[in-house]
Amino acid sequence: MVETNDQNLPLGLLDLIPNGIVVVRGDYSILYWNSCMFEWTGITPEEARGTSLIERYPALKEQSVFARISQLFEGGPAVLFSSSFHPHLVPCSFPDGSLRVEKISFIPLVHTRERYALVLIEDVTDLTNQVKAYRGMKKIAEDQLDDLKKAQDAIYLANKKLNLLNSITRHDIMNKLTVLIGFIELSRETEIKDPILEKYLDGELEAAGAISTQIQFTRFYQDIGVKAAVWQEVSETIRLIETTLDLRGVSLTIDLSYLEIFADPLLQRVFYNLVENSLRHGEHLDKIRLSFYEDERGLIIIYEDNGVGVPYEVKEKIFKREFFKNTGFGLFLSSEILAITNISIRENGVPGEGARFEIIVPQGKYRFSEPKAGKPEVI
Amino acid sequence: MKNIDEQTIDAIREIVNIGVGRAAGQLHEMTGSHIRLRIPSINIVPFTEITEPGNSLISGDVLSAVLLDFRGSFSGISAVVFPSESAAALVMLLTGEKEKTPELDAMRIEALKEVGNIIINAVMGSIANVLSENLTYSLPVYYEGPIGNLAGLRRRVIQDDSVLLARTNFLIETLNIEGDILLLLEIGSIDHLIESITRVSAR
Numbered sequence: 001m002v003e004t005n006d007q008n009l010p011l012g013l014l015d016l017i018p019n020g021i022v023v024v025r026g027d028y029s030i031l032y033w034n035s036c037m038f039e040w041t042g043i044t045p046e047e048a049r050g051t052s053l054i055e056r057y058p059a060l061k062e063q064s065v066f067a068r069i070s071q072l073f074e075g076g077p078a079v080l081f082s083s084s085f086h087p088h089l090v091p092c093s094f095p096d097g098s099l100r101v102e103k104i105s106f107i108p109l110v111h112t113r114e115r116y117a118l119v120l121i122e123d124v125t126d127l128t129n130q131v132k133a134y135r136g137m138k139k140i141a142e143d144q145l146d147d148l149k150k151a152q153d154a155i156y157l158a159n160k161k162l163n164l165l166n167s168i169t170r171h172d173i174m175n176k177l178t179v180l181i182g183f184i185e186l187s188r189e190t191e192i193k194d195p196i197l198e199k200y201l202d203g204e205l206e207a208a209g210a211i212s213t214q215i216q217f218t219r220f221y222q223d224i225g226v227k228a229a230v231w232q233e234v235s236e237t238i239r240l241i242e243t244t245l246d247l248r249g250v251s252l253t254i255d256l257s258y259l260e261i262f263a264d265p266l267l268q269r270v271f272y273n274l275v276e277n278s279l280r281h282g283e284h285l286d287k288i289r290l291s292f293y294e295d296e297r298g299l300i301i302i303y304e305d306n307g308v309g310v311p312y313e314v315k316e317k318i319f320k321r322e323f324f325k326n327t328g329f330g331l332f333l334s335s336e337i338l339a340i341t342n343i344s345i346r347e348n349g350v351p352g353e354g355a356r357f358e359i360i361v362p363q364g365k366y367r368f369s370e371p372k373a374g375k376p377e378v379i
Numbered sequence: 380m381k382n383i384d385e386q387t388i389d390a391i392r393e394i395v396n397i398g399v400g401r402a403a404g405q406l407h408e409m410t411g412s413h414i415r416l417r418i419p420s421i422n423i424v425p426f427t428e429i430t431e432p433g434n435s436l437i438s439g440d441v442l443s444a445v446l447l448d449f450r451g452s453f454s455g456i457s458a459v460v461f462p463s464e465s466a467a468a469l470v471m472l473l474t475g476e477k478e479k480t481p482e483l484d485a486m487r488i489e490a491l492k493e494v495g496n497i498i499i500n501a502v503m504g505s506i507a508n509v510l511s512e513n514l515t516y517s518l519p520v521y522y523e524g525p526i527g528n529l530a531g532l533r534r535r536v537i538q539d540d541s542v543l544l545a546r547t548n549f550l551i552e553t554l555n556i557e558g559d560i561l562l563l564l565e566i567g568s569i570d571h572l573i574e575s576i577t578r579v580s581a582r
Contacts, residue, residue, distance in 0.1 A: 064408075068497065076504045077447055077496075077516035084474050084490035103489055107518065124489075131486045135478070142479055 020092060020102075020121030023109065026073045028054045031116065040092035040100065040123075053119070057090045065089070072108050073115050079106040083124050090121055101125040159226060166222050170215050177215070181208050220269070220333055227265045229341045233369065234259045234301065238271045238290065245275060255291040256301065262365045264340040273330030274303050274357060282307020285354065299366045301359040309351040318347060341365055383543075383569065388421050390576045395419045395545045397509055398502035399560050402459075403549060405501045409473060409494065412551045419547040423566065426542050430527050437526045437559055443483060444522045445495025449503060451514035452575065453568030455542070459498045460526065461558040466491055469556050483523070492521050502560060510575040541566045 011032045014021045020040055023032035033048035054060040060069065065086070068079045081089055081104040092100045100123045109116040184205050188198065235254045242252070252275070261267070278288055285307030292301045310318060319335045335345050342362050349356030396419055403414040443466035446458040461469065467481040470490045483491065496519050507514050545562040564572065 068500070071500060071504050074504070075507060075513055077449070077500050078518050079500065080489075080493050080496040080519060082486075082489040082493040084470075084486055085493060105518070108516075124486075127485055131484050134484065139478070 019123070020090070020119075022048075022053060022090075022119040022121070024053050024117050024119060026115055028052050028060075030056075037092075037121070040121075053090075059086075059089050069106050069117070072106050072117055075115075076108070078108060081105075083128055087128075090119070092121065092123070094125075101128045163222050163226070166218060170218060173215055174212070177208055177212055181205065181212075184208065217333075221336070224264060224266060224333070224337055225340050229262055229264050231260045231262050231367070232265075232267050234261055234267075234290075237268045240268055241272050241275055245272065245279075247275070248279060250279065250285060250305075251287050253287070253289040255289070258369045259292060259299070259301075260367050260369055261299075261301075261343070261361050262341050263343060264337050266337045270334040270337050270345075270359075271303075273334045277330060278305040278307055278355060282355070284308070297360050298362040299360075301361065303357040303359065304349065304354055306354040309349045309354050309356075310347050311351050315347045319345070383423060383573075387573055387576075390580065391543070391545065391572065392419050392421050394506055394509060394576060395421070395502075395547065395562060398505040398562075399547045399549075401505045402498040402501040402560060405497050406549070406551065409497070410469075410551055410554065410556075412553050415550045415552050417548040419545050422544050422546075423541055424544050425540060427540075429542070429544065429563075441523060442526055443488075443491060445492055445499060445519050446522060447496075447499045447503065447519045448517040449514045452512050452571040453514075453564055455562065455564040455568065457499045457503050458561045458563075459495045459558060460561060461491075461556075463523070465556045465558060468554065469494065469551070469558075472554060472556075488521055492519060495519060495521070498560065502562070510572075510579055512575055543569055 011023060011034075014032070015035045017034065018036060020037040021032070021034040022030060022037060024030055030048045030051055030053055033043070033045040035045075037048070038044055048056075054066070060066060065081070072079055083101045083103045086104065087101045088099050089102065089104050092102060094100060103122045103124050105120045105122075107118045107120060109118045184201055188201050188205075235256045235258075238252070238254050238256075263270075275288060278285055282305050285305045288303070288305045290301065290303050292299055294300070318331045321332045331345075338345055338359065343365060344360045345357060346360075347355060347357050399416060399419060403416050406414050437460060441463040442460050443463050444458050444460040446456055448454075448456050463483065467483055467487065470476075470483070470487045471478065471481050473494065474487070474490060481487075499519065503514070503516070506512075543562075543564040543566060545564075547560045548557065549560065550557045
């Protein structure tokens with residue numbers, strides 16, 4: 001409530017305020033009408049003065065509105081009318097004739113024991129438009145999110161069905177394959193010793209073995225991308241390899257402290273395959289080391305060993321599925337697992353000096369949980 | 380801490396009940412739903428107990444409140460407090476909007492302020508009328524946050540160590556929207572309030 005003891009209400013200053021301001025007496029006759037109101041309504045202060053506010057704006061006479069305003073003249077607190085419920089209680093327009101959206105406050109004002117109401121009309125048109133635009137954008141985003149969720153659910157369901165179909169088919173093929181291999185073995189044990197027939201049987205057995213390997217491969221491959229990618233601490237992931245793989249005395253140095261990368265949950269399989277390849281093909285190796293550096297491509301994880309290395313002619317082929325006869329499907333799988341989150345891998349070691357793999361993690365797909373400096377860990 | 384006898388507490392409860400009853404009537408008119416009111420609880424509590432973080436006065440991390448300070452022969456704060464979800468649901472109901480995840484944006488806060496203004500004015504108007512007291516009021520303010528912070532912000536208004544806290548919980552049935560009407564009276568004002576109540580009762 002505003003109280004003043006001045007002889008005259010100091011109303012002239014209110015002309016400077018960029019909001020509509022009207023002062024009314026207890027009988028709702030207008031005592032003061034500021035220049036902003038003149039600008040918004042075209043009604044001059046002289047025209048307004050002495051006339052009744054509620055007669056001029058009949059919406060103020062509606063019972064639900066009038067009952068609240070009248071409380072103010074009975075000693076009650078200020079009365080607020082929000083733009084959501086009363087956007088044009090005292091219609092004020094723009095020069096083009098469109099109506100302003102308003103928020104109106106009736107504030108009690110006491111002067112020489114007489115009660116008045118100071119009516120403050122705020123133009124909230126811009127705010128309203130902004131809020132409505134924001135709500136519109138929010139709705140679009142929510143709808144898109146819904147569509148995305150539905151698509152995700154559909155993909156998940158389709159993937160689940162495909163995996164189930166894969167599992168059943170694989171299981172059936174493996175059963176038949178076992179039967180086939182059994183019959184071939186039995187055929188080889190018969191007394192018929194025809195060298196040509198034996199050669200055919202060896203060929204059949206080899207082909208059956210290859211089919212078996214390929215079928216086994218599908219079991220690993222179907223899991224890639226099934227679960228959402230997550231942030232994983234790389235050294236922690238590599239450390240787990242030791243629990244499943246015999247390093248045969250080879251030292252494993254991990255200089256990747258606190259490095260986390262955003263990758264498929266099968267990331268561990270990538271490092272497992274690299275270490276297993278080193279142990280299987282490295283011949284005389286006794287050291288494996290992991291480190292990293294950053295450049296314009298992002299962060300590069302270096303995996304290197306001191307084995308025989310990879311010959312130049314197969315450096316690219318080792319990541320192809322067709323190369324499985326030599327390396328198994330490990331490196332192909334590794335490259336596919338990494339590709340889920342746009343991480344790539346290549347081999348660029350010097351043959352004879354050891355293998356050297358570069359895992360290129362793009363910006364935004366790596367982070368550090370603690371400061372980069374860290375003591376290398378040696379297993 | 381000041382001791383107030385049970386009879387006085389009952390008298391205060393009755394006065395508060397009249398105000399809250401009228402506020403419930405206004406809420407009923409706005410929502411068209413039955414409003415279930417609990418009997419007001421009246422307690423004298425140290426103000427610090429209300430401002431304590433995590434106090435159990437009203438649970439919920441985020442509350443939406445409309446407050447009004449009043450001064451006169453008795454002084455204090457009147458507030459209507461909603462859990463944020465209830466506040467958003469109430470505004471959505473009254474504006475007729477539909478949204479999957481309603482949030483209290485600037486426009487809805489203004490709408491809620493108007494709803495709070497109607498409720499608080501009904502409470503204070505009736506109390507002042509019944510007691511024939513002239514009070515002066517601040518402009519209503521909106522606040523969002525835990526109850527402890529809310530009360531803490533009004534520390535300059537409440538100058539006594541203890542306050543009389545009248546709390547009435549209400550539920551807008553069928554819509555499951557709940558809220559509280561709070562009245563915090565400076566303990567120094569209690570004597571004036573009691574005098575007013577006694578005077579009115581004697582008529």
